[in-house]
Amino acid sequence: MSEDKRPVSRRQFLNYTLTGVGGFMAAGLMVSPLRMAIDPVLQKEAADGDLTNVQLAEGDITNEPQRIDWEIDQVDGWYESKVSKTAWVYKDDNGDIVALSPICKHLGCVVSWEGSEDYPDQFYCPCHDGRYYKDGMNVPGTPPTAGLDIYEHKIKNGMLFLGKAQPREEA
Amino acid sequence: MYTMKWIQQDLQQYVQAKAYVDTIIVPLIPFHFSDDASLEKDAFQREVLSVFMRELEKEFSGRILLSPDYHYLKSADKAEEVKRVRSWVEDSWAQPFHHIFFMTVDSSWKKFEQDMNGTLIWLPQIVTESMQFSERQSVVHSQVQQVGEFIRSYWEDDK
Ligand code: FES
Numbered sequence: 234m235s236e237d238k239r240p241v242s243r244r245q246f247l248n249y250t251l252t253g254v255g256g257f258m259a260a261g262l263m264v265s266p267l268r269m270a271i272d273p274v275l276q277k278e279a280a281d282g283d284l285t286n287v288q289l290a291e292g293d294i295t296n297e298p299q300r301i302d303w304e305i306d307q308v309d310g311w312y313e314s315k316v317s318k319t320a321w322v323y324k325d326d327n328g329d330i331v332a333l334s335p336i337c338k339h340l341g342c343v344v345s346w347e348g349s350e351d352y353p354d355q356f357y358c359p360c361h362d363g364r365y366y367k368d369g370m371n372v373p374g375t376p377p378t379a380g381l382d383i384y385e386h387k388i389k390n391g392m393l394f395l396g397k398a399q400p401r402e403e404a
Numbered sequence: 405m406y407t408m409k410w411i412q413q414d415l416q417q418y419v420q421a422k423a424y425v426d427t428i429i430v431p432l433i434p435f436h437f438s439d440d441a442s443l444e445k446d447a448f449q450r451e452v453l454s455v456f457m458r459e460l461e462k463e464f465s466g467r468i469l470l471s472p473d474y475h476y477l478k479s480a481d482k483a484e485e486v487k488r489v490r491s492w493v494e495d496s497w498a499q500p501f502h503h504i505f506f507m508t509v510d511s512s513w514k515k516f517e518q519d520m521n522g523t524l525i526w527l528p529q530i531v532t533e534s535m536q537f538s539e540r541q542s543v544v545h546s547q548v549q550q551v552g553e554f555i556r557s558y559w560e561d562d563k
Contacts, residue, residue: 339424340424340467342465359464
């Protein structure tokens, strides 16, 4: 996907925000809803939050986890870069969408669904044989001590949007 | 944090995880100033290699440490360079690394592989400037998968 096809890039968004900062300071927070109302770009960004369209239609999500890759612009202090993201996406038995981070909770390698022939129906980490069940919970006795992070997600216009990956609540 | 590079934060993580990180990769990067005609091409290949390395270390950051790049003059005598490279990795073997890989696009190392005290991975220059951006990405991606498989086969032997 080329960058110009996107509705608004992070850089544009920042520019909008930065130009607005002086105004915010002078007029206080009351200005903010007003700006949202008059600036369609900001409005859109606010509505989508930080969720990104990952170009997967809801109808294409099956019970079998599939790997989805996408890119986001990330600003690290002064340094802006493209960061590629990955998720394993499927529908669970209730038909609910699950989007798991592939980052192993042990030391951060990338796990794959059925990544080892010896363990079908599990996520497998090639680095130290870490394993996770389909729901992302770690298999006891393997190195990881927590389940895979879960992406916030939503469906809009039939497309899957993913946000940040969040650690699970400790049970 | 899911990349492991020669920067402070990652090195802290590395020191904690030392027992689990048993593999080091040394990129071998040629450079030169003399041959204008190939300057651009070489710079491009260097870029490709760094994209490749970034993706590889992302996949395997929990077990692979990426060493600082080893730079050498393209025209330099390889037999001499091999000695220097060896002295680099001797230090690594002294640390408990069980696997040392060299990664390069320069096929002239191939002849010296026996003397290198590590495993040479030569990446053929199949990504070219004329490729579309997305095509480059997918070629690099499949190269990463293949090299990943190769490295994993060494890990399998440990078991
Ligand atoms: S990084 Fe996944 S098991 Fe160690």
